[in-house]
Amino acid sequence: MKRLSLPRQFNPQLLGVAALFLLIMGIAAGIVSGSWGLLPILLLGLAGGLLLAWLVMQTRISPGFWGRRSTQTSANNLLSLIAVLALLGILNFLGVRYGTQFDLTENQQFTLALESQEVLKDLKQPVNILVFESNPPSSQRLLLEQFQRQSQGNVSFQFIDPTEQPGLAKKFNIQQTGEVILESGNRSQPLEGELKEANLTPALVKVTGDQTTRAYFTQGHGELPLSGGNDSLSQAVDVLNKRNIQSEPLNLLTNPQVPADANVVIVAGPRQRFLAPEVRALEAFLKAGGSVLLMLDPDVDAGLEPLLNAWGVKLDNRWIIDGSGVAQQVGLGPDTVVAFDYGTHPITQKFAQGPALFPKVQAVLVAPNPKDTVVNLVSSSPQTWAESNSQAESFSYDANQDQIGPLALGVAITRELSPQNQANGTKPEDARLIVFGDSGFASNSFFEQGINGDLFVNSILWLGERDDQPLSIRPKDATNRRLSLSVATNRWVILISILLLPLLGFGLAVGAWWQRR
Numbered sequence: 001m002k003r004l005s006l007p008r009q010f011n012p013q014l015l016g017v018a019a020l021f022l023l024i025m026g027i028a029a030g031i032v033s034g035s036w037g038l039l040p041i042l043l044l045g046l047a048g049g050l051l052l053a054w055l056v057m058q059t060r061i062s063p064g065f066w067g068r069r070s071t072q073t074s075a076n077n078l079l080s081l082i083a084v085l086a087l088l089g090i091l092n093f094l095g096v097r098y099g100t101q102f103d104l105t106e107n108q109q110f111t112l113a114l115e116s117q118e119v120l121k122d123l124k125q126p127v128n129i130l131v132f133e134s135n136p137p138s139s140q141r142l143l144l145e146q147f148q149r150q151s152q153g154n155v156s157f158q159f160i161d162p163t164e165q166p167g168l169a170k171k172f173n174i175q176q177t178g179e180v181i182l183e184s185g186n187r188s189q190p191l192e193g194e195l196k197e198a199n200l201t202p203a204l205v206k207v208t209g210d211q212t213t214r215a216y217f218t219q220g221h222g223e224l225p226l227s228g229g230n231d232s233l234s235q236a237v238d239v240l241n242k243r244n245i246q247s248e249p250l251n252l253l254t255n256p257q258v259p260a261d262a263n264v265v266i267v268a269g270p271r272q273r274f275l276a277p278e279v280r281a282l283e284a285f286l287k288a289g290g291s292v293l294l295m296l297d298p299d300v301d302a303g304l305e306p307l308l309n310a311w312g313v314k315l316d317n318r319w320i321i322d323g324s325g326v327a328q329q330v331g332l333g334p335d336t337v338v339a340f341d342y343g344t345h346p347i348t349q350k351f352a353q354g355p356a357l358f359p360k361v362q363a364v365l366v367a368p369n370p371k372d373t374v375v376n377l378v379s380s381s382p383q384t385w386a387e388s389n390s391q392a393e394s395f396s397y398d399a400n401q402d403q404i405g406p407l408a409l410g411v412a413i414t415r416e417l418s419p420q421n422q423a424n425g426t427k428p429e430d431a432r433l434i435v436f437g438d439s440g441f442a443s444n445s446f447f448e449q450g451i452n453g454d455l456f457v458n459s460i461l462w463l464g465e466r467d468d469q470p471l472s473i474r475p476k477d478a479t480n481r482r483l484s485l486s487v488a489t490n491r492w493v494i495l496i497s498i499l500l501l502p503l504l505g506f507g508l509a510v511g512a513w514w515q516r517r
Contacts, residue, residue, distance in 0.1 A: 222271030269439030273303030291463035361438035
């Protein structure tokens with residue numbers, strides 16, 4: 001039988017080089033594509049075949065190949081390399097499976113807020129997040145991976161190229177890349193705004209929630225409007241909508257009765273008196289286990305004294321002046337109170353030390369009642385006082401007329417209902433009332449200041465019997481640590497770093513060389 005032989009000019013080492021080349025190509029193809037499909041596997045298979053052929057040819061050409069010292073050394077090195085790669089693979093597997101992350105940023109930029117963690121912890125059903133983006137930024141993938149990890153697998157996500165799956169894009173009416181859809185069961189919810197934690201968490205609550213809370217805002221007395229500019233509540237309404245709370249206007253003049261589907265009634269900064277039938281409608285709503293939020297400004301008689309007296313509440317009707325000077329540091333007057341002191345309550349339990357700003361606020365006083373549970377939600381500092389002469393050109397504390405702080409700026413009252421006010425246990429067991437001595441803190445001008453927005457939204461959530469849902473804490477912004485250099489300072493930095501330091505290094509090198517000559 002005739003032996004098969006290769007041409008004399010054939011170099012067997014080419015097989016080894018080709019095997020190495022195909023091995024690198026296969027690994028690169030798998031890493032770049034992100035999936036080990038047909039092409040990477042085919043390249044790796046060819047590399048393995050060529051490597052095996054090279055070993056066989058080395059044995060045929062040189063019978064003592066395996067006994068050479070160089071071969072044994074190379075084999076030992078190869079086995080050591082394989083062992084190291086296997087160890088790295090095991091460590092990588094354990095790191096992915098049981099990974100722990102440490103967020104060393106000052107504001108915990110890469111840690112989900114407590115509200116998000118609670119939402120994910122309480123998820124009872126799977127949620128699939130569809131991101132219609134073919135090439136998403138790494139920050140979005142990192143955020144979604146955090147949500148997936150915190151939810152114990154209840155949250156999954158997909159990045160979808162709308163051009164490759166036009167049917168799916170048409171199903172959800174996708175108009176442009178970057179849109180996000182949340183699916184849970186037979187419900188879907190588009191994400192409002194960018195793919196960020198502040199928008200994603202409310203969307204999760206909305207798509208998995210089983211009911212809508214209705215908040216009615218009284219109208220007809222000069223209250224803050226629900227839409228408009230700085231003196232409106234449009235930002236607050238937008239945030240409530242994200243939390244699955246529907247805001248509706250309520251005119252008690254035309255129909256002096258609170259709607260049956262109302263969960264909360266808000267009176268936001270009235271400028272005119274409520275009529276007696278309107279006050280009685282609010283009182284009846286509270287007696288039936290309703291929840292009311294009153295935001296009442298000083299120097300305004302809203303005609304709500306009968307309701308306030310029934311709950312033991314008295315408004316001081318004097319501006320509170322902040323003598324600490326904190327407000328002046330941000331360009332506000334002394335009649336804007338900056339508060340840091342919060343009571344122990346579900347509304348404020350996660351506020352830490354964030355400030356709340358109240359423009360032209362009055363103190364809220366509450367007489368003790370054994371049936372009521374009263375908590376001062378927020379109080380002013382000891383450097384504040386209730387000013388008796390609000391028309392003065394400058395303010396100074398007068399011990400004979402003014403009331404020194406700390407003073408309550410907002411209170412939350414829970415009142416147990418008598419059995420006759422509960423219809424066979426179907427009504428709430430208590431009524432809830434919150435009174436703030438100011439309405440401007442929730443307007444667009446101040447809603448984003450400090451924790452003002454959180455204070456307002458959390459109040460609505462608590463009043464709306466939403467204790468089972470985490471309350472609103474907005475993610476912190478990254479601290480800006482950029483230095484603003486003057487032109488002269490910038491020139492000195494350039495001169496020192498580009499010219500003087502290199503010259504100094506060069507001079508030291510020349511000096512060292514000269515000494516060693």
